[in-house]
Every structure is written in structure tokens, then in C-alpha cells.
Amino acid sequence: MPEHPLADSTGQVWEHRKIAYERYGGTLPPCELCGKHITWQTAHIDHKDENRANNDLDNLRHLCRVCNVTRTVQSTAVLLTINGVTQNVARWSKDPRCAVSDATIRQRVSKGWPHERCVFDPPAHRGRPKGSELKKVMNKKARRLERRIEMKREAA
Ligand SMILES: [Zn+2]
Numbered sequence: 001m002p003e004h005p006l007a008d009s010t011g012q013v014w015e016h017r018k019i020a021y022e023r024y025g026g027t028l029p030p031c032e033l034c035g036k037h038i039t040w041q042t043a044h045i046d047h048k049d050e051n052r053a054n055n056d057l058d059n060l061r062h063l064c065r066v067c068n069v070t071r072t073v074q075s076t077a078v079l080l081t082i083n084g085v086t087q088n089v090a091r092w093s094k095d096p097r098c099a100v101s102d103a104t105i106r107q108r109v110s111k112g113w114p115h116e117r118c119v120f121d122p123p124a125h126r127g128r129p130k131g132s133e134l135k136k137v138m139n140k141k142a143r144r145l146e147r148r149i150e151m152k153r154e155a156a
Pocket of ligand 1: 031032033034035036063064065066067068
């Protein structure tokens with residue numbers, strides 16, 4: 001269909017874009033989620049049910065790039081299984097044993113941490129440890145040093 005206004009360089013038109021075009025013509029209404037002005041160059045025609053074969057008009061909506069990307073991130077829910085319980089990140093972050101935000105959990109998942117640690121590990125410290133934490137670290141270092149000195153003495 002090379003004569004179609006939405007045809008790409010290979011002369012093809014995505015079926016769902018064609019259907020949306022038939023509905024709206026050359027001027028799209030603003031993004032359905034944020035109201036931003038969109039054109040056929042910037043618009044993403046989204047399948048509400050994620051089923052790309054379902055090109056029913058009711059299943060299609062027009063989104064700006066930002067909304068479409070955000071939506072995709074949210075819909076690819078990360079499921080974590082801990083002790084036989086499978087929940088998405090949002091649910092796990094509300095678990096009373098969880099001490100971090102869902103963003104942190106997601107970050108840990110993307111780093112490949114074991115699921116249990118993603119949710120239940122305490123938040124990481126930014127920069128140097130402070131107060132009692134620092135004392136603990138110093139004590140540990142001191143003990144290690146003492147041990148090393150002792151070993152040297154024994155070896156001598
Ligand atoms: Zn938008």
C-alpha cells in the first residue's frame with residue numbers, strides 16, 4: 001500500500017496505524033493519557049490489551065512516546081518468588097519485612113540479585129558509614145589488624 005500517507009520506506013503500513021488513521025485522519029487528537037499534542041510522526045498507536053493481533057478500534061489508543069514507554073515499563077511487571085510466594089514488585093515493597101522502595105527492588109533485580117535479597121536486604125548506605133555503623137567497621141578493622149599482629153608474633 002505505498003500510496004497510503006502512513007506508508008514507511010518499504011511501502012508498508014502497520015494495520016493498527018491504518019485503522020487509527022481511518023478513524024482520525026491526518027490530525028490525531030492529543031495523547032490519550034497526558035493530553036500532549038501528537039502527530040503521526042510522534043504518535044504510538046497502542047494495543048490496550050497488549051495483543052498486537054487485536055486491531056479492533058476499541059483496543060487501540062493513541063499515545064505520545066513518553067506515555068507509551070512508561071506504560072510498557074509498568075506493564076512488564078517483574079514477578080519475584082520468595083519462599084514459594086510469587087508477587088510483583090509493588091506488592092513486595094509493601095511487605096512489612098521490606099525496607100526499600102519498589103524502585104530499589106527493581107534496580108536490584110536488574111543487577112541479578114537473588115529475589116530474597118532484592119526485597120529483604122536493608123538499603124545500601126550512600127558514601128561513608130556513620131555513627132554506630134562507623135564504629136562497627138572500625139572495630140572490625142582493628143580486630144583484623146590485631147589478629148595479623150598476633151599471627152606475625154607467633155610466626156616469629
Ligand atoms: Zn502522553
